[in-house]
Amino acid sequence: MKRLLTFLRSIVPTDVFQLVFLTGVVCVFTSSRIPWWPRRLLESSETHIGPTQNEAMLVAMQVFLTVALYLVIFGSVAGYFASFWPSKRPLRLILAAVCLPLVLSITLILRKFFQLGHTTSSVLHFKSEPESFPAWVYLNASKLPTGFIFSAIGIALILIFAVRLSIGGSSLPLSSPIKDVLDEATTDVWPRLRALIFVLVGPYFLLSSLLALLIIGLPQIFLHARSLKLTEILSYVNSVLGAGLLVSTALVILGKQGIQSLLGSLRFPQSRSLLMAVFVPVAINDSVPFARYVVDRVDWAAHNFGRFSPPQFVSYFSFENIWHPFVVLTIFAAFAEEMVFRGMLLPKLIDRYGLHRGIFFTGLSWAAMHFHSDGYPGLSVGGVLLHLASRILLCLGLNYAFAWMTLRQGSILPAAIFHATWNLLTTFPDQFGFSWEPEFRIAFLAVVAYALYRFWPIRPERYPNARPPGRGTGASCSVGRVE
Secondary structure: OOHHHHHHHHHOOOOOOHHHHHHHHHHHHHOOOOOOOOOHHHHHOOOOOOHHHHHHHHHHHHHHHHHHHHHHHHHHHHHHHHHHHHOHHHHHHHHHHHHHHHHHHHHHHHHHHHHHHOOOOOOOEOOOHHHHHHHHHHHHHHHHOHHHHHHHHHHHHHHHHHHHHHHOOOOOOOOOOOOOOHHHHHHHHHHHHHHHHHHHHHOOHHHHHHHHHHHHHHHHOOOOOOHHHHHHHHHHHHHHHHHHHHHHHHHHHHHHEEEEEEHOOEEEOOHHHHHHHHHHHHHHOOOOHHHHHHHHHHHHHHEEOOEOOOOOHHOOOOOOOOOOHHHHHHHHHHHHHHHHHHOOOOOHHHHHOHHHHHHHHHHHHHHHHHOOOOOOOOOOOHHHHHHHHHHHHHHHHHHHHHHHHHHHEOOOOHHHHHHHHHHHHHHOOOOOOOOOOOHHHHHHOOOOOOOHHHOOOOOOOOOOHOOOOOOOOOOOOOOOOOO
């Protein structure tokens, strides 16, 4: 327990309020993916307009929200930038580049909601008295969409940090409590590594969205391609090119050192590690249906033997999607993420922060990249927070298993196979409605990861820069095999 507490203290920023600021930025960044449509306000609206005008108004509202949310995205990305890069005037940066666009966007959106839900005297004229606006906000606060509430929480946290920053109680960028970080070996690569992490957790989704627009959106707009089959094919092409975009983005930012790290991680591992990479995810994901089969089989033997046929083992496992083309796409996505995170980021972060901290920060960066790509339909504020917590815990658990395989074998291939198998199995539908299955998977994964490091540890002395801080420095960390 003492070692765990020491580790937790070493990964929390020196100034705890920096964590408050970062949490606020994450909330705002994630809010752009949470529903903003004012469904409850529309249901309680007193407006009475015809169907044609109503449809036009709703379309205009959707366009307005799309444009306004880009201000939210800009402010949150600027918050990530302030978290990573030092500034001579961090308070001015926060107020001008983070708070101003965020407050402006949610004010405009809130004003639009007010107009939409307010009594109308005609189709084009709203009785939107300025003095009634604050009262309307107070009365309808519980009806505001989840995305709006989540972004407001994020802005409040950012403003709390800004107040503390103005009185000299906090600072930026994020600072580590580790005083003997291995800077000497990574002075040249750290700025590039920091830039890559910033791009992946922040603006990278804009690149992937632009790619999707070029591959899927434009053909449908200009070629009037409405065929479901064509759309499906274009989605496959976009997924493959998206995997290439992720790897190429990392290589462009890291340059020569990224290429060297990637090439060094593409060696062929031992065959038993490949078998393990398939067995472990299958064991974790299929443990629930297997346990259900055992219980039903015992129940049948005790009460229904000779009366009914026994439960069929294969019926407890769903393989209906096994031949679907998206199976191949999961392989491309898994290999791309392993190339970037375990092939390039992992050894560099181990160089800088030591073995376990480097693994932890790799997993945290990997989880943060998924914040904007995840979907949050129909979730409350508490549901979104639970989803984010589950995403972080799942990615940390998987990352520890992937990192163990990569460091033990000196290759990302076992981790990529593990990753692809995991993605494939989690797409199969749950036939039994086990509501705690995601949490069970995370707990089982944590047990497996702990067992791997407990009984087959990655020995720090075999990696000069992978040892815990305080034991000297080394030249470089090469991801190699530990016998």
